Structures are given as C-alpha cells and as structure tokens.
Amino acid sequence: MDIRRLVPTDALAFQALRLAGLQRHPEAFGSSYEEEKDWPLERVREWLTARPDAGVFGAFENERLVGVLGLGRQTRRNFSHVGFLWGMYVQADAMGRGIGRALVDAALALARSQPGLRHITLQVNAENRAAIALYRSFGFVEIGREPDAMRVGNGFCDDIRMYLPISTH
Template sequence: MTTIRLLSADDAADFQHLRLQGLRECPTAFASSHAEEADEPLAAVAARLQPDGVFGVHGAFDDNGRLVAVAGLGRERMRRLAHKAVLWGVYVDPAMRGQGVARRLLAWVLTQAVNEPSLRQVTLGVESANHAARALYESLGFIAWGTEPAAAWDELGAHDETWMVCPLPGRGPAPGPATEVDPVGNLFGRRGR
C-alpha cells in the first residue's frame, strides 16, 4: 500500500534525490534541468518544501517508507488568478510505474484542491509528446485547451507543451467546454471526461 502526504522540510533529502533522478531520466518533462538543480543546497530544497495549506509538494511512499512519486500543487498569487492552482513536477520512480501510483497520487492532490474552497480549477502543462502522461491527465478530468509550440528548448531541440485545465466540481464553468469533471472517476458521483 502506498502512503500519500504533503512533504515537509524533513523530506528535503529524499525529495532532492527523487527530483534529480527525474531530471536526469526525463529531461524534456521538466522546465528545470539536472544541471540547474544538482548543486542546490539542501537548506534551499527544505525551504521550497514548506507547505502552505494544501499547496506544496505531495509525495507517495512505498511500504518501506521510501519516497517513490511526487507532484507539486502551486497557487497563483495574483488576486485575479487565485482561483487557479498549478500542478507541477510530477514524477514516479520507474520501479513503481504501472502500479497505479501516479493515479492515486494525482487523485489525492486533486481531492486536496477540491477541499480548498477558493479554487475553481487546476492547470498544468505537459510535454505534447508525452502521450502516457496526457492520457493519465485526461482520465482524471483534465481538458487540453491549447499547445504552445517550442515552449521549451534545449540541446535536443524544441519541445511543444500542451496546456490542460481540470475544472473542480461545483465551482462554476471553466474556459472551453462547460463541464464538471471527477478526478477519480466517481468520487463526486459523476464520470470524468
């Protein structure tokens, strides 16, 4: 069984290890790079992990207490954008893939977002070529609303980014299709699209 919780400064070393693993393994999936974060002091990582209510980095732990997956939930700070949260930094250790860890972690994060009354939607950007991630996000209720060509550029070339939104149940319409979605299929008594 996987334990899921919001990370704290005490998890800094484990988070940094998993984050660097992700940046090394999947360099095109992140805006940051391994080179940019490899020498970040642990104290700076710990400071980044200070939660703010439901906002912060959420982690999934295996039965041995090892951090195996992470997903960040950030808040937009400007008043007119404060109804949105941003899902970022999603990564699952390769040894744990195919076991539903990502789905459980993201369902947890989306449930936390639903429990934050000021939020109406969760947004994310995903590398357009990452079809598995896009399919997972769509199965959790995210709707693609646009693609930014060459959103990221590195030594491998240009990488397009698909932007997605997940309207939260009971919070009013989001841009695009007027729909309320369910991040885990039937948690809110409706089937997600």
C-alpha cells in the same frame, strides 16, 4: 503505498528523486538538472514547507520515496482562483502500479478543499502519451498547444496545456 504531503525533513529524499527525474527525463520538466544540482538543502526544505493550499505530495513504498507531484496556487490576487500541478515524476521501477493516479488524486483532493479555487491547470510534454491519458482520465481537457515550448539539449518539445474545473463558486 503511502501518499502524503512532504515536509522539510523529506528534503533529502525529494531532492534525490527530483534530480534523478531531471536527469532521466529532461523533456518532462521546466527546470534542468544543471539548474538544481547545486541547490542547498535549505532551499529544498523551504520548497517543502507546507501551505494550507499548496504542497508537494510524495508516494512511498516501504518508506522509500518513489513518486512526487506538486500542487501550487497562483499568489497574485487576480489569479488566486487558479491552481496548477507541477513536477510529476514516478521512478521507472515503480511505474504501472497506480502511483501517478494516487498522487493526482491527493493533489486534487487538497485543491477541491480550498475556498475560491476554481480550476487546475498543468503543462505536459506533447509526446508524453501516458501522462496525457492519466490527466484526461481525471477530466482534464486540452486548452492549447505551444510549439517548441521548451528547449531540451539541441532540440525543442511542444507542450500541451490542460485545464480542470473544480468549483463553480
């Protein structure tokens, strides 16, 4: 398994994996397949343009992209000390091999290297026990639960918000 930051030339593979995730697990994403299916590849390339303090990490097995996780950072000055994880997805046939753990490890390593970044947040579907357990194993703690946070089809899902301090400076 190879974990690295994605670059614009990975846009086609990233878009295909993300769309598969949006279709298979709509309850796990704030976006939807319908919203992203017609995005031009150029828009996806822009999303993958690396910034020093943010980016999308990919897990590759035999050069095939099988998992992704984004690290973002708030851009407004008063919130620039906050980073966030987003868009975690690992293909079903690649689960159970530590890919999610490796992706979180890589994202947190980048986050910890950033001056002024004090903590990382994330939102996760309250029913996703495996993801919650993974995040807890890194030290994330639950700081809130939003009932009916997201509409999926005709139903609603609760979200749990989690927090991890990474710096005391």
